[in-house]
Amino acid sequence: VGKSKVDEEVLDDLEEMLVHSDVGVGTTIKIIKRIEDRVARDKYVSTNELDKILREEVAALLEENNSGKGTEITVPAGIKPYVIMVVGVNGVGKTTTIGKLAAQFHKAGKKVVLGAADTFRAAAVDQLIIWGQRVGVPVISHGMNTDPASVAFDAVKKGVEMDADVVIIDTAGRLHNKVGLMNELTKIKRVMQKFIEEAPHEVLLVLDGSTGQNAVLQATEFTKATDVTALAITKLDGTAKGGVVIGISDEFKIPVKYIGVGEKIEDLQIFNKYEFVDSLFSRKK
Amino acid sequence: MFDNLSTKLDRAFKTLKGQGSITEINVAQTIKEVRRALVDADVNYKVAKTVTDKIKDEAMGRDVLIAVSPGQLMVKIVHEELTELMGGEKQDINIKGDPAIILIAGLQGSGKTTFTGKLANYLKKQNRQVLVAACDVYRPAAIEQLKVLAGQVGVDVYTNMEEKNPVKIAQEAIAFAKQNHKKVVIIDTAGRLAVDEAMMNEIAEIKRAINPTETLFVVDSMTGQDAVNTAKTFNERINFDGVVLTKLDGDSRGGAALSIRAVVEKPIKFISTGEKMEALDLFYPDRMAQRILGM
Ligand SMILES: Nc1nc2c(ncn2[C@@H]2O[C@H](COP(=O)(O)OP(=O)(O)OP(=O)(O)O)[C@@H](O)[C@H]2O)c(=O)[nH]1
Numbered sequence A: 001v002g003k004s005k006v007d008e009e010v011l012d013d014l015e016e017m018l019v020h021s022d023v024g025v026g027t028t029i030k031i032i033k034r035i036e037d038r039v040a041r042d043k044y045v046s047t048n049e050l051d052k053i054l055r056e057e058v059a060a061l062l063e064e065n066n067s068g069k070g071t072e073i074t075v076p077a078g079i080k081p082y083v084i085m086v087v088g089v090n091g092v093g094k095t096t097t098i099g100k101l102a103a104q105f106h107k108a109g110k111k112v113v114l115g116a117a118d119t120f121r122a123a124a125v126d127q128l129i130i131w132g133q134r135v136g137v138p139v140i141s142h143g144m145n146t147d148p149a150s151v152a153f154d155a156v157k158k159g160v161e162m163d164a165d166v167v168i169i170d171t172a173g174r175l176h177n178k179v180g181l182m183n184e185l186t187k188i189k190r191v192m193q194k195f196i197e198e199a200p201h202e203v204l205l206v207l208d209g210s211t212g213q214n215a216v217l218q219a220t221e222f223t224k225a226t227d228v229t230a231l232a233i234t235k236l237d238g239t240a241k242g243g244v245v246i247g248i249s250d251e252f253k254i255p256v257k258y259i260g261v262g263e264k265i266e267d268l269q270i271f272n273k274y275e276f277v278d279s280l281f282s283r284k285k
Numbered sequence B: 001m002f003d004n005l006s007t008k009l010d011r012a013f014k015t016l017k018g019q020g021s022i023t024e025i026n027v028a029q030t031i032k033e034v035r036r037a038l039v040d041a042d043v044n045y046k047v048a049k050t051v052t053d054k055i056k057d058e059a060m061g062r063d064v065l066i067a068v069s070p071g072q073l074m075v076k077i078v079h080e081e082l083t084e085l086m087g088g089e090k091q092d093i094n095i096k097g098d099p100a101i102i103l104i105a106g107l108q109g110s111g112k113t114t115f116t117g118k119l120a121n122y123l124k125k126q127n128r129q130v131l132v133a134a135c136d137v138y139r140p141a142a143i144e145q146l147k148v149l150a151g152q153v154g155v156d157v158y159t160n161m162e163e164k165n166p167v168k169i170a171q172e173a174i175a176f177a178k179q180n181h182k183k184v185v186i187i188d189t190a191g192r193l194a195v196d197e198a199m200m201n202e203i204a205e206i207k208r209a210i211n212p213t214e215t216l217f218v219v220d221s222m223t224g225q226d227a228v229n230t231a232k233t234f235n236e237r238i239n240f241d242g243v244v245l246t247k248l249d250g251d252s253r254g255g256a257a258l259s260i261r262a263v264v265e266k267p268i269k270f271i272s273t274g275e276k277m278e279a280l281d282l283f284y285p286d287r288m289a290q291r292i293l294g295m
């Protein structure tokens, strides 16, 4: 920056940088306010210190929900099968994330069953079946254009019969402003609960890392319809920063658990907020 | 949001009281509000800056007394400016050639395969003989997906499950089209990130090998600040002719439309408004400007 003291101009640059990472105006102003407060408190803050303070303040917004060590979905002892329902808007990477997640559980010695409850999108069932084969886990399906709730029910039931540790339910992509489709998710949940009262134990909302401010509305509506418990941010192997998730995590108190960094089976990482914050600011300008 | 923005702008204009026109001094805060509103609509912040600088020039000296409120006048000026930026000559898709070859490219999950089906449907309804070609050899069940969609709209699909090189499949499909009197071939390709050198080389190679009549870049309307990077890189590598904006049946503001237009200066030719094969529309700059402003 070529300046030694944090002033208006430095803060303007900072605002630009945050906004450029999709952090959004609201959250950006909140972060800047926190920094201004600290500058006021500490009297003199050099631009060198600013970097550190910024990282601390952003990490603090993610703090309540995310430990720095990372927080994958852990299957608690005594719950069997642990049912995970995966939701999100069209094309964000739900099915792919399920494949990768199944691989991780499978590798950890867990018995996994997948449920093909996207019965709508062309060849969605085939896509999940191919992932099932790649990982080496069974996929429960009733084929295309069948009732997704009964597929989910059946997958949970089969999970119990097969003594599975984890059941992961794929759902069709849907835009959150479509009331009918959002109600369908609630129904899928309800039908599963006829078999296991606490199911699904986790609802994983998948967000595309290249999405801008619309992700906030996605989080709002999916949370309303399904009580989302965890977030996964995909496609962070590109140049998009996924900064919108900072505001979402802060506002909804939902932890980010995974990031997708590619299309291959091993390209799913446990979210680490320090690495995330670092990548946010590593942009060459 | 429209009320929102104009109320905000009214507030920002409070220093205007007693003055009859917009001046350098009273417009500064307002311009900042406009810029923030654009950024909140996912317009790239650099583009937002350029646009608001222009708006400022435009607004300067305008008589506000004739308007209901200075805020509303400002919104009107912004709307006009955005419309003009995204507009210009309306350009249709070019399907001259025998066969015309249309190459589809874009990021993962943006809606390419779905659009391929929709475009096939759209052209078929104009009584053209259409062939779609499945050149995504990577995504699980991508070929099957295109087969299903082609079946739904009733057009032929070219596939070669044994061939792993998409350049070859595209060439084979074009040869097949010529033999079978198809007038349009639409080439669906795999999603790819702009930073993926190997995959960007591949799409450039496909383009070079088939010399398409029209190359379309498909982009998700929910995309944030990164839209600019992606569009720039794809444009550098494949010099596309037009943009397809998808998932506009959602509630995204769609600021990416403005960013892309400003950065690559290519027209938006179609918008996608649903998962069904009929959910395809032409692009209207005026409506898009309203959407970005939340009007
Ligand atoms: N580069 C990259 N691509 C990804 C990642 N995750 C998913 N994809 C790709 O994104 C595209 C869409 O992924 P899907 O898993 O089909 O997405 P989905 O949410 O299930 O899509 P729908 O079921 O159609 O709503 C595919 O091409 C995936 O390979 C990621 O982390 N990085």
Ligand SMILES: Nc1nc2c(ncn2[C@@H]2O[C@H](COP(=O)(O)OP(=O)(O)OP(=O)(O)O)[C@@H](O)[C@H]2O)c(=O)[nH]1
Binding pocket: A090, A091, A121, A173, A175, B106, B107, B108, B109, B110, B111, B112, B113, B114, B115, B136, B139, B142, B189, B190, B191, B192, B246, B247, B248, B249, B250, B272, B273, B274, B275, B279
């Ligand atoms: N609501 C809505 N969904 C759409 C639209 N266009 C595509 N989709 C959905 O978005 C998801 C991804 O679409 P695809 O056509 O598979 O995208 P793609 O670009 O071919 O994806 P890859 O081949 O994996 O890169 C699917 O669920 C589609 O049904 C649209 O305009 N509106």
Ligand SMILES: [K+]
Binding pocket: A091, A092, A208, B108, B109, B110, B220
């Ligand atoms: K997307």
Ligand SMILES: [Mg+2]
Binding pocket: A094, A095, A096, A118, A124, A170, A171, A172, A173
């Ligand atoms: Mg899917």
Ligand SMILES: [Mg+2]
Binding pocket: B112, B113, B114, B136, B139, B142, B188, B189, B190, B191
């Ligand atoms: Mg595709």
